[in-house]
Amino acid sequence: MISFDGLRLEEGRPIYLQIVLHIKRGIVSGAIADGDELPSRRILSALLGVNPNTVQKACRALEEEGLITSHAGARSFAVVTPETIAACRAELVRGGAESWARSARGLGLGLDEALELIREVWDNPKEEEQ
Amino acid sequence: MISFDGLRLEEGRPIYLQIVLHIKRGIVSGAIADGDELPSRRILSALLGVNPNTVQKACRALEEEGLITSHAGARSFAVVTPETIAACRAELVRGGAESWARSARGLGLGLDEALELIREVWDNPKEEEQ
């Protein structure tokens, strides 16, 4: 059964996309394996405290990307292949890195400063001093 | 006069927040100095191809954060102090770094892999191969 314990919903971004992202992260990190079972729409919506329609929207998006299979009446399951792993990994890790690198460069940082900053926040993400 | 040439609006995120972000980036990078003049709401909305109300919403948010001053009838100006620079820098650079680092760690990357990835995408953000 796919776990959603680590998913903390943030406001400001569409919930259904956060659910999609959680699944993709699980696929990339290996927490989700091929054939893993999803909680039912109703159960998952109760777990997350959101509307069943929101969960359904996330599942619909996941199915359109080929990351889960759904059949009326039966549970849904993850579809994890080397291809889907690579696609999700490219989308999440590299896409995020490119986005942050572009942003940091636009802010006037140099590569060395950027690398140092990543090193700093890697183990102490909550440090407040400046 | 504050420039908006480098601002390319993306769909999917609120336009008014993208305008706010553009100002904050300018403050952090030094492109915007204290007292710099903003284009009028109408002019800026025409430049960006968005509704004047959207620009007004961004300006209202900026004024509430103390990053610009607005007086009815007169132009608006940037308010750049060491404090606002530090606040924007912390919000943009460090916040983004923490966010990406947390994401990358959740995806199973190690620090060395993360640093190598940043190095890779720093100069070639559009590389497609994998």
Place this chain on the structure above:
DNA sequence: TTAACTGTATTATACGCATAGTACGGTTGC
């Protein structure tokens, strides 16, 4: 002074996201 421009406010419409409630038919296990 006055005309042009400014920031600001208002009403209305449209769309996406999220919610609420309900309903239908397929699958599963007893």
Place this chain on the structure above:
DNA sequence: GCAACCGTACTATGCGTATAATACAGTTAA
């Protein structure tokens, strides 16, 4: 077979974002 559960679909409402069209008062420069 049948009850319980499942995925799926639908209508309706509310909210935030973005648009459109005005309107009004303050500022500025000729």
